[in-house]
Amino acid sequence: MKRADRLIQIIELMRRERRPVTAAYMAEELEVTPRTIYRDMVTLTASGVPIDGEAGIGYVMGDGYHMPPMMFTEDELEALMLGMRMVQERADKDLAKAAKNLIGKISTSIPDDLSALFLNTDLYAPQFVKIKDETVSVADIRHALRHQFKIKITYADVKGDVTMRIVWPILMAHFYDNRNMVAWCEKREAFRSFRTERIQELEVLPEKYRPYRKSLIKKWAIENQIPELA
Amino acid sequence: MKRADRLIQIIELMRRERRPVTAAYMAEELEVTPRTIYRDMVTLTASGVPIDGEAGIGYVMGDGYHMPPMMFTEDELEALMLGMRMVQERADKDLAKAAKNLIGKISTSIPDDLSALFLNTDLYAPQFVKIKDETVSVADIRHALRHQFKIKITYADVKGDVTMRIVWPILMAHFYDNRNMVAWCEKREAFRSFRTERIQELEVLPEKYRPYRKSLIKKWAIENQIPELA
DNA sequence: ACACTGCTGACAAAAATTGTCAGTACTATT
């Protein structure tokens, strides 16, 4: 990659990251050595781009630097299309519908030539193992999860034992052949995973749970040794 | 002045001008020849900076036309996020990077409260079977495919036999544990699938293939009994 | 018809970029 491109990409990258970004990270992502990144940063700051670097921390972009909205690149549109295909194949039907709507919205708001490219079928992402449809509305779970509502569920476990519990949903996990809701179970006082298709009944309670979902996710990630979420 | 600086300055200059700016004017201002400005513009637009050039007029920066403020529903944002996670886990590294950039672009163009919801981690879509990294650039394949360029590849088949062929790439297929390029093979005069990680060398030829990709895909889909693409 | 402008290709001289390596200084954590 040429330097000029890289500089623009660094601006984009800094704009989207809220946390400090290390030179090493950028070096990896942009496929150059950290030394080159340091040189780039000098160039950018010299040209007036408000980037702050602190030893031991990383780089942060100052507020107020406003680049005009960039259009999507071909690769971004392709990533979007592939992602939406995957969602349509693999996610629950509400989300699949949302994916379809999204494709529509975006394709009408980009130039025609890009749009044609975008909508053209040149991707294929089939899922051979079909995931069972849910009895309950996964949209309800997602809604509860986003706003930290407690939910009451009737659940059939592997052995077929049916129980009723109040849980705090914190995460949706999408695996190859099943979907899981990860939640804190009030009954067991522990994290549990619930396969969505085994949830028989579901009620979103008006009551919210207190600890921030983010911290619960972190705790769960540590317990389950999933570094990318911890 | 170095090129990198000049590009950043061009962005600044375009942002503050309302009227079209001619290449000649910028060339004067930045003390280079117009030819150099034309080259710069190609670089900038390729990097996604929304600049429009019209013969007889000059250059204007797109007023957010390419990416207008869009309203998304919570479900759409969640579909988007899930899709991009999947792409990051499952697609080649260029597309993964594009997915990341896309998240950044969209998150800066939607209201803050939605943005926070959007970026919050409440999805997990791991891929346990890791797909092998490619030797060649999959971005090149995608580019050739989108624009119907022929490509020349050196390919090692299952038995380990290495051959060189000219093929017409028509489709990328993303499976659970591998990625495939589907193409018309000039040598065999038939459709063939090539696992991307077994392509040893790749050259995008300047020559385009004639039949529309869409019709080739259809033919391939019928041969392979894939009704959703036929 | 005309002037103006965007845009492209090719080439060789000139200039910038890069990785490498070795080292300094600052920050937060232990």
Added chain:
DNA sequence: AATAGTACTGACAATTTTTGTCAGCAGTGT
């Protein structure tokens, strides 16, 4: 007080990029 992580600098040679030049085509507005 020690340690790990990070920003940052200098110098050099191989490599890559950039630039001007020139010649031309194509679209826009008068």
